[in-house]
Amino acid sequence: MQKKVWQWTGLNEVTSTTAERGQPGTGEAEIRIVSIGICGTDLHIMSGHAGFGVPPLPLGHELAGVVERIGPGVDGWQPGDRVCIDPLIGCGVCRECLAGSKHRCAQSGEIGLHYPGGWQEYLVAPAANLYRLPDAVSFEEATQAETLHCCLGGIDKLDIRLGCHAAVIGDGPTGLYYVQLLKAAGASKVTLFGMRDGRLELGRRLGADVTVNLRSPDAAAAEPEAAETQDIAIDAAGNEASLKLCIDLLKRGGQLLLFGLPGHPILADIQAVVLKELTLSGSTNAPQVWPRVLELMASGSVQVKPLLSQRYPFEELDLAIAFARNEPDEAVKIIVSHS
Numbered sequence: 001m002q003k004k005v006w007q008w009t010g011l012n013e014v015t016s017t018t019a020e021r022g023q024p025g026t027g028e029a030e031i032r033i034v035s036i037g038i039c040g041t042d043l044h045i046m047s048g049h050a051g052f053g054v055p056p057l058p059l060g061h062e063l064a065g066v067v068e069r070i071g072p073g074v075d076g077w078q079p080g081d082r083v084c085i086d087p088l089i090g091c092g093v094c095r096e097c098l099a100g101s102k103h104r105c106a107q108s109g110e111i112g113l114h115y116p117g118g119w120q121e122y123l124v125a126p127a128a129n130l131y132r133l134p135d136a137v138s139f140e141e142a143t144q145a146e147t148l149h150c151c152l153g154g155i156d157k158l159d160i161r162l163g164c165h166a167a168v169i170g171d172g173p174t175g176l177y178y179v180q181l182l183k184a185a186g187a188s189k190v191t192l193f194g195m196r197d198g199r200l201e202l203g204r205r206l207g208a209d210v211t212v213n214l215r216s217p218d219a220a221a222a223e224p225e226a227a228e229t230q231d232i233a234i235d236a237a238g239n240e241a242s243l244k245l246c247i248d249l250l251k252r253g254g255q256l257l258l259f260g261l262p263g264h265p266i267l268a269d270i271q272a273v274v275l276k277e278l279t280l281s282g283s284t285n286a287p288q289v290w291p292r293v294l295e296l297m298a299s300g301s302v303q304v305k306p307l308l309s310q311r312y313p314f315e316e317l318d319l320a321i322a323f324a325r326n327e328p329d330e331a332v333k334i335i336v337s338h339s
């Protein structure tokens, strides 16, 4: 049995092909992929700058679909079950894996980053990586559980008190999710800093109390006033300027969550970090939070739909990638779905 596949085949290149459908082995399930989120990481890998992934490879790590077949030894799943997929796979036997922190496993890798991903009709994955979708969560929305779980893992590392003030730097999807999570966690005033008016407007719709366009002349004038006003700052941009802004904005004793990836070493005012007694946390994946992500989506505490900006059929995945690359301001989150 053949399946349709899109592969990353070389520098910024995707190619459509077919491949033999895999057989789910012990502990595995075959998923019929329904929706795929296009992520900045996909573009990063395709540009050859990510330092991992070897073409030809189907990418795609933001995935939702339906259980098609189950392998031996799989309990609790039936063909037809609606699922999303945690793409992270650990060795399963090391200390970190056994402690529930498979993202810290020295052998870990991700579906769609290191292993074949969901740019195909069917994908065989470990059944342990599946999460059941609540009825209220659509396949399109469920693709975002992966992004949201990373953000929620970061939120869990902060001590967020009701009524606190928090700043988010970065108006990409993760910044927009962080705004919502901070509000849900009880922050009374969330300020979103970004560079695109459309995204900032969306941020206000999603709960940001104040937005600042860092490209506007007013922003630079307002900065001294904003210094030392925030209990929490989240760097969802990951560059030297965003890190500096976070450190400036934080009150003494404040908490800084480092989330965006600079991609190379950057300078930071460590003296200010020490003298202000800031707490710094880094955060990536968080395998233990997946069930709560689905709760947040199903209950409406976090809204995903307003971020879904373009939709493409699977047959036009190449066009979706091209749009994401050429129209970064327009493309908040592109979803590719099978008809």
Ligand SMILES: [Zn+2]
Pocket: 039, 040, 041, 061, 062, 146, 147
């Ligand atoms: Zn992603």
Ligand SMILES: [Zn+2]
Pocket: 090, 091, 092, 093, 094, 095, 096, 097, 098, 102, 105, 106, 107, 108
């Ligand atoms: Zn391990």
